[in-house]
Amino acid sequence: MKFKRFLKRAGIALSLLLVTLIWLTPMWLTLVASLKSQEDYASTPVWAWPEHLNFQTFGWIIANADISQKIMNSLTIAGGAAIISVTMGFFIAYAISIGRLKYRGTVIAICIVTFALPQESMAFPVFTFTKMIGVYGSMAPVYIALGILGSAFAAYLLQAVMNHFPKELVEAAHIDGASKLQTMFRVVLPVMRPSVATVFLLMFVNAWNEYWFPILLLPERADQPLPMAIAEAFGQPSFTSTGIDPVFASAASILAIIPSVFLYLQFQKALVRGVTLGAN
Amino acid sequence: MTRSARKKRSAYDLFLWIPFGVLITFVGGALLWNIGISTVRWFGYGPIRKFVGFGNYQAVFADQGFWEAFGHAFFFVIPMAVIPTVLGLLLASLIFDFLSTHYASKIATFIRSSLYLPQIIPVMITGIIWRWIIDPEQGSLNILLKSLGLKALALDWTNNPSAATAAMSMVLIWIQLGYCVVIFISGLSRINPYVMEAAHVDGANWFQRFRFISSRELGPEIAVVLLTSVVGALKVFAPVYYVTGGGPDGATNVPSTYSFNAFFGGNRVGYASAVTVLLAILITVVALLLIRVQRTQIRGEE
Numbered sequence: 001m002k003f004k005r006f007l008k009r010a011g012i013a014l015s016l017l018l019v020t021l022i023w024l025t026p027m028w029l030t031l032v033a034s035l036k037s038q039e040d041y042a043s044t045p046v047w048a049w050p051e052h053l054n055f056q057t058f059g060w061i062i063a064n065a066d067i068s069q070k071i072m073n074s075l076t077i078a079g080g081a082a083i084i085s086v087t088m089g090f091f092i093a094y095a096i097s098i099g100r101l102k103y104r105g106t107v108i109a110i111c112i113v114t115f116a117l118p119q120e121s122m123a124f125p126v127f128t129f130t131k132m133i134g135v136y137g138s139m140a141p142v143y144i145a146l147g148i149l150g151s152a153f154a155a156y157l158l159q160a161v162m163n164h165f166p167k168e169l170v171e172a173a174h175i176d177g178a179s180k181l182q183t184m185f186r187v188v189l190p191v192m193r194p195s196v197a198t199v200f201l202l203m204f205v206n207a208w209n210e211y212w213f214p215i216l217l218l219p220e221r222a223d224q225p226l227p228m229a230i231a232e233a234f235g236q237p238s239f240t241s242t243g244i245d246p247v248f249a250s251a252a253s254i255l256a257i258i259p260s261v262f263l264y265l266q267f268q269k270a271l272v273r274g275v276t277l278g279a280n
Numbered sequence: 281m282t283r284s285a286r287k288k289r290s291a292y293d294l295f296l297w298i299p300f301g302v303l304i305t306f307v308g309g310a311l312l313w314n315i316g317i318s319t320v321r322w323f324g325y326g327p328i329r330k331f332v333g334f335g336n337y338q339a340v341f342a343d344q345g346f347w348e349a350f351g352h353a354f355f356f357v358i359p360m361a362v363i364p365t366v367l368g369l370l371l372a373s374l375i376f377d378f379l380s381t382h383y384a385s386k387i388a389t390f391i392r393s394s395l396y397l398p399q400i401i402p403v404m405i406t407g408i409i410w411r412w413i414i415d416p417e418q419g420s421l422n423i424l425l426k427s428l429g430l431k432a433l434a435l436d437w438t439n440n441p442s443a444a445t446a447a448m449s450m451v452l453i454w455i456q457l458g459y460c461v462v463i464f465i466s467g468l469s470r471i472n473p474y475v476m477e478a479a480h481v482d483g484a485n486w487f488q489r490f491r492f493i494s495s496r497e498l499g500p501e502i503a504v505v506l507l508t509s510v511v512g513a514l515k516v517f518a519p520v521y522y523v524t525g526g527g528p529d530g531a532t533n534v535p536s537t538y539s540f541n542a543f544f545g546g547n548r549v550g551y552a553s554a555v556t557v558l559l560a561i562l563i564t565v566v567a568l569l570l571i572r573v574q575r576t577q578i579r580g581e582e
Binding site for chain 2: 009012013016017019020023024026029030033045047087088089091092095096098099101107109112113114116117118122123124125126148149155180181184205208209211212226227228231234246253257264268272275276
């Protein structure tokens with residue numbers, strides 16, 4: 001009986017591992033292709049680990065694609081957007097959750113619709129507007145636009161957490177004569193710090209992976225964030241239609257993925273918590 | 281209301297209306313402007329050519345490509361919302377029920393992280409990776425299939441319309457599954473273990489417990505996943521743009537790639553805006569509907 005249960009358990013574990021294996025296959029193929037020379041790629045099986053590790057493709061891309069500049073661009077855009085989103089979102093959430101304003105439901109509904117809306121229904125005017133006032137092509141409009149739009153999601157997540165904030169603490173602070181602003185910074189923010197950090201991280205990752213506004217507003221490769229610059233240089237339809245280069249495409253992909261995977265591994269718990277925050 | 285009470289209110293009002301005012305001005309302004317652009321004929325530069333009223337919308341409705349693009353978006357709800365939700369529920373319950381003991385939890389973490397990996401990768405990069413994998417000549421998918429003796433399955437993923445749709449669906453499932461699994465696992469940990477234990481003692485097998493307890497208790501999680509992924513499918517852009525580019529010959533075009541191509545490819549800015557206005561209306565309706573369904577569901581449970 002016990003053995004049978006063990007067998008069942010092992011069978012389920014194995015089939016789950018099989019699914020996992022299938023899910024990892026694209027990444028595996030990309031990784032091994034990126035480490036092969038052109039000749040190796042042509043002559044060895046696609047799934048096989050390279051006989052001779054070849055880092056020249058990486059070297060060429062790093063030397064020619066100015067990766068560090070692109071990472072700086074990504075940090076600027078993602079960081080800027082996350083700071084704007086979380087700051088705005090925190091004030092909105094504070095007002096409707098702690099302040100219990102009566103139009104709370106309406107505000108939440110508008111926030112949900114805002115982050116459901118396709119960015120393309122707002123992107124063309126933003127594109128035209130930035131051209132009109134002469135800031136087209138710089139990074140600031142990208143992170144300002146992303147930051148403002150992201151504040152809807154940040155507010156939604158933060159108010160969900162703030163609803164559970166112990167009211168006695170807020171009332172006690174008010175009785176002690178603290179103003180609304182003092183209560184926010186001295187009482188609510190310290191308690192909320194883990195959630196604020198989680199939402200910041202989520203906003204950062206979202207903005208890092210964002211594509212509509214960067215594609216629309218950043219025509220110069222020098223200003224583009226890392227994933228987009230890589231995609232434009234090595235994965236654009238025009239590039240691939242003239243003949244795809246698996247080795248280059250995969251090496252470029254690996255380079256573009258490294259910061260994201262690093263972020264994920266570093267902050268896995270907080271990120272997963274952020275993703276599930278909206279659902280609970 | 282005393283004066284100080286009013287003052288208290290107004291501080292909260294200020295906290296709300298400064299940032300929220302910026303948000304709705306931005307969103308509302310951009311949406312209205314977009315509607316404005318959709319009523320003119322314009323190349324996107326230089327003076328506006330002509331006010332055409334609903335002319336662009338008439339042109340959009342008369343265009344078969346537009347209806348096809350919307351049809352594809354509705355079709356992609358299956359690989360982006362339905363399949364990942366069902367598969368995700370099943371996998372999450374299996375992982376949670378069979379691998380949560382201490383010696384197996386490392387395996388569980390590994391499986392969960394691996395399935396979640398496609399969610400971490402910037403979607404444009406996902407596009408490049410899959411684009412070269414499904415390349416009919418040099419891509420590793422076909423090389424793999426051929427070496428496994430499955431030559432019949434090694435289709436022309438980029439030039440055959442139905443094969444391209446299949447490949448696109450594959451990519452969307454690959455991207456979405458991890459999101460569902462992670463949310464459902466976190467939801468499962470919220471279910472009272474005694475309920476499960478009681479059902480177990482009463483002789484309910486795993487499938488019965490899955491069907492009558494887990495999948496019902498997970499109502500809120502399922503609602504959120506469906507809301508986000510149905511909306512995500514309707515407005516999907518980057519995976520399609522970078523994997524198939526909407527091709528071959530529009531076979532995988534969706535509204536967003538369709539309007540993008542009209543905007544940049546054809547310089548038909550008014551036309552492109554009209555498409556995005558229609559998409560925005562559709563998505564708002566779907567989002568509000570799903571929110572309502574979720575609300576009544578929760579109320580029904582209470």
